[in-house]
Amino acid sequence: MPPLTDDIYQAAVQRPARFKNPKWKTPYRRHKPLRQLLSDEQKRLNNTDVDNKDGTNGNARKDFNQVTYFSLDAYPSLKPRKHYCDITGLKGNYKTPNNGLRYYNVEVYNDVIKTMTSGVDQQYLELRNANIVLK
Amino acid sequence: MTVIKVKSNKELPPQKIYYLPDQISPDSTEPYNSHYGAGIPIAIDFGTSDMRIGLTNNLSPSNIFPSVISRYRDRKLAQTLTFVGYDVYLDSSFKSSLKTPFDGPLITNWDYVEWMLDYSFHHIGVDSDGFVDNPIVMSELLGAPSQQRKNMLQLLFEAYRVPKVTFGIDDLFSYYQNNGKNGLVIGAGNQAINIIPVINSKPILTEAKRINWGGSLCVDYLSKLINLKYPYFPSKINNHQFEILMRNHCYVSKDYQEEINHIFDLNVLEKTDVLIEAPYVENVQPIKTEEELKRIAEKRKESGRRLQEQAQKSRLEKLIQKEKDYEYYTKLKNSLEELNKKQIIHTLEAEGFDDESDFKKYYNNLEKSIKRARKADIGGNNDEIESETPPEFPLVDIPDDQLTEDQIKEKKTQKFLKANYDARKKAHEEKLLEKKRLEELEIQEEKWRKEDLNGWIQDKRKKLNSVLKKKKDRKKLREELNDRKSHAAQIRMKNIAVLAAENSVPNTSGNNTRSSKRKRTITIDNDPNDTFGANDDDWAIYRDIANVEDEDEIEEENQLMLKLEADLLQYDPNFSIENTYDSQFNWRKSIIHKFLRGPRDYDSEKTQHQYQFHMNIERIRVPETMFQPSIVGVDQAGISELSENIIVNRLPSEGFYSKNEIEKAPIINDIFLTGGLSHFKNFDERLKNDFTSFLPVNSKINIRRAIDPRLDAWRGMAKFSNNIDSKNAFITKQEYEEMGPDYIKEHNLGNFGYF
Structure with missing residues (x-):
């Protein structure tokens, strides 16, 4: 590996930064993945709800209209779901009986689906979250 | 003659090549701002x-x-x-x-x-x-x-x-x-798509919605699609490159359902298909000089010729042996006619046959196999045999005891040469007969065709269909044999079991009665006692159990099919080039080919082609996920459906405007597009189409994009x-x-x- 040039060394972020509070110490923070952050937020919201019902500021209307990360989530579509061929993206009128892949016509079935090595079908299904996840 | 409508590949101009974008490689480090001012936000x-x-x-x-x-x-x-x-x-x-x-x-x-x-x-x-x-x-x-x-x-x-x-x-x-005040803000971002109504400069967050789908997920989707489409693509494409590909080539379809119906029509594909080439190094073969090539060809030819000669010689020898046998048994057969039954049986048993029918079977088989052998090429140019003056073999007919030792040796060679000559001559005659037969057949065909064209066509079509059916059956069988549980595979296992059982019980009956001469000459194709093989299909058993295909038969079948097709092409007005068997393998008809290789032919030998991939349906398939998140398994409504509900149901029911006067609501005059994904071509037009479909007829829809979405x-x-x-x-x-x-x-x- 070639040695790094001075230029590149200069580009590294310098610490301590002079504009920072000298008393500041980076706190230890437990790393929480997305899923846990969301469940924490959900818990927090549930607890505040209880406070409201206790009569501190019980405004039912406001509760209903509360804007949270979760209330903003778009709802599922009410329109009939359209099906597409998993391989080509064309209309997917047919479905294989053994793994549920959707396909456009017999050519796709014979040339692609039949000759698929094992596991590839699951990769295709994963594209639309329909794969089987073993836990 | 039918006019061949399909243009040959050479007439198509080469497709425009887009090169795979470079990876990020900054020339220098990030610059520092030199105009800092305290207090400025x-x-x-x-x-x-x-x-x-x-x-x-x-x-x-x-x-x-x-x-x-x-x-x-x-x-x-x-x-x-x-x-x-x-x-x-x-x-x-x-x-x-x-x-x-x-x-x-x-x-x-x-x-x-x-x-x-x-x-x-x-x-x-x-x-x-x-x-x-x-x-x-x-x-x-x-x-x-x-x-x-x-x-x-x-x-x-x-x-x-x-x-x-x-x-x-x-x-x-x-x-x-x-400068927006009243409008619907659609922010198509990197991780989420937000739809926020704004009324009098105030966002109505209670009615805002978020789709958990965005730019980086689109890039992932595109990368997975391409990787699954080309699992053996030789170079790796990273997400940054996919991002640029998406930015440069993807666009929103104005009407997705309609567009995917025609995307693989050749004239449409010609316009929409994008060919992308990854950098590659041409694999240069060391070029051989002409002289070297010549020498190699010569060498190859020479060795081929030698092999051919050897094969011909051995075939000829076999044929001669058979002819001799045939001659011997013909004499025997003739002599039998003069004998009574008891004598016949006696003679035959002495020759090693069970009875008369056994002998007949053997004789007939021998005759057949000689005919077959004659048809095969047995060396020498047989056409020349006619012009040759018949060689003379003076020593052959003189008994041995009248000859000197040298002459006996000479006689042996002459005998061999004579047999050789005779065999060739007979083969030639046989071939002439065959030729004549074919000519006669051709004349008959022509006569039939002239008298009853329809009947002739029907007959040919029937024959063609039967050949095609055979082909199809064979393919099906092959597929079935791959599946251990299929009927075909089970039958095969049964056959193997039966054969194995037969081999383990030695066939003793009648063996000891045969003379030594018979025993010596018994080979697999001249054992007269065995009716196996009388029917040609019997041989298929070996093919069945060995699970291999008879290439000769397939070749023969192909020849027949091509001939039938050629005949039909010439005389049947309803049979065009598109009806031929080969044309179904024409890439122009193959969805998979067009999907993978675009509107051009593909040559897997070419290094350049191996380093190319095509984006066609992906160009609209990826952005479509914003309108139909269900495509990628996100169980949420798309942009248009959410907007519809906000504008038509939610805002009126919250009292922002009357449900009967949606067309007058200022919000529809300013549908505002921003965020990293909003750059897609046709995004605004698609929204306009969708909004027009759910808003009242006289609504004045106005859609605009952020001046600089980034x-x-x-x-x-x-x-x-x-x-x-x-x-x-x-x-x-x-x-x-x-x-x-x-x-x-x-x-x-x-x-x-x-x-």
């Missing part, structure tokens, strides 16, 4: 893909860089170096440990955020000691969880001791920058911070210390308070 657009930072007295952010970080351990210095943004791409060793502080839309690693803020303030040029003397305007998520804001406030107030901070939603900042959010932040609007939006350090991190000041561009 700093705007930080903290996006999941890019960070945009700068002092708000500028028109544009001074630094834009990807939100990535890499911590690199330098062994020589015994030190860990941290690189942020484009600097990560300065050296390939940093790239391997590339990280982002985000997990999906949320910040999960605050240590990285701290490094990135250090880096940002440093590059902005902050030069005060112990604090950052600038108000901060920062972007945050729509409906961000409180923990996100809490941590950010803590960092800004406690680590950097900034005087005051305000947060806002990037899509609203962008709308603000574009930077308008930052510019809106800068505009906001210097405007009277923001006067009451900032939280000061003192307020933070008094009220804690949950304190929020609501303003028209930010989230509402937490409860």
Whole structure:
């Protein structure tokens, strides 16, 4: 590996930064993945709800209209779901009986689906979250 | 003759080649801002893909860089170096440990955020000691969880001791920058698509919706699609390259259902297919000189000829032996006619036959096999035999006892030569007969054709169909044999079992009665006792159990098929080139070919072709996910459906305008598109089509895009911070210390308070 040039060394972020509070110490923070952050937020919201019902500021209307990360989530579509061929993206009128892949016509079935090595079908299904996840 | 309508490949011009975009490789390190001023607000657009930072007295952010970080351990210095943004791409060793502080839309690693803020303030040029003397305007998520804001406030107030901070939603900042007051803001971002109605400059967050799908997920989707489409693609394409491919080539379909119906029509594909080529090195074969090539060809020819000769010779020898046998048994047969029954049986038993029928069978088989052998090429040019003067073999007919030793030797050779000559002559005659037979057949055919064209066509078609059916059956059988449980495979196992059982019981009956002569000559194709093989299909058993295909038979069948097709092409007005068997393998008819290889032929031998891939349906398939998230398994409604519900149902029922006067509502006059994904071609037209379908007839729909979807959010932040609007939006350090991190000041561009 070639040695790094001075230029590149200069580009590294310098610490301590002079504009920072000298008393500041980076706190230890437990790393929480997305899923846990969301469940924490959900818990927090549930607890505040209880406070409201206790009569501190019980405004039912406001509760209903509360804007949270979760209330903003778009709802599922009410329109009939359209099906597409998993391989080509064309209309997917047919479905294989053994793994549920959707396909456009017999050519796709014979040339692609039949000759698929094992596991590839699951990769295709994963594209639309329909794969089987073993836990 | 039918006119061949399909154009040959050579007439098509070569397709335009797009080259795979380069990977990120910055020429120099991230520049530093030299015009720092204390007290000027700093705007930080903290996006999941890019960070945009700068002092708000500028028109544009001074630094834009990807939100990535890499911590690199330098062994020589015994030190860990941290690189942020484009600097990560300065050296390939940093790239391997590339990280982002985000997990999906949320910040999960605050240590990285701290490094990135250090880096940002440093590059902005902050030069005060112990604090950052600038108000901060920062972007945050729509409906961000409180923990996100809490941590950010803590960092800004406690680590950097900034005087005051305000947060806002990037899509609203962008709308603000574009002077929107009443409208529907559609922010198609990197991790989420937000739809926010704004009325009288106030966002109606209670009716806003978020689709958990965005730009980086689209890039992932595209990369998975291409990787599955070309599993053996020789070079690796990274996400950055896919991102550029998506930006350059994807577009929103105006009418998806309609467009996918025709996307693989050749004239459509010609326009929509995009050919992308990865860099490759042509594999150059060492070129041989002409002389070398000649020598190699000569050598090959020579050895081929030798082999052929050997084979011919052995065939000829076999034939001669058979002819001799035939002659012997013919004499025997003739002599039998004069004998009585008892004598016949006696003679035959002496010759090693069971009875008369056994002999007949053997005799007939011998006759057949000789005929077959004669048809095969047995060496020499048989056509010349006619012009040759018959050679003479004077010694052959003289008995041995009248000859000297040398002459006996000579006689032996002459005998062999004579047999050779006779065999060849007979073979030639046989061939002439065959030729004549074919000629006669041809004449008959022609006569039939002239008298009854329809009947002739029917007959040919019937024959062609039967050949095609055979082909199909064979293919089916082959497929079935791959499946151990199929009927065909079971039959095969049964056959093997039967054969194995036969072999284990030696066939003793009648063997000892045979003479030594018979025993010597018994081979697999002349054992007269065995009726196996009398029917040609009997041989198929070996093919069946060995699971191999008879190539000769397939070849014969192909020849027959081609001949029939040629005849039909010539005489049947309803049979065109498109009806031929081969034409179904024409790539122009193959969806898979067009999907994988576009509107041109593909040559798997060409290195260039191996390094090419095509984007055709992907170009619309990827952006379509914003309108139908169900395509990628996100169980949420798409942009148009959500907008419809907001405009037609939710806002009227909340009393913003009357349901009967939707066409007069100002919101439909300003459908505003922003965010990184809004650049897609036809995005506005698609929205217009969709909106027209659900809004009243005389609605005046107006759709516009942000002037600069990438930077308008930052510019809106800068505009906001210097405007009277923001006067009451900032939280000061003192307020933070008094009220804690949950304190929020609501303003028209930010989230509402937490409860």
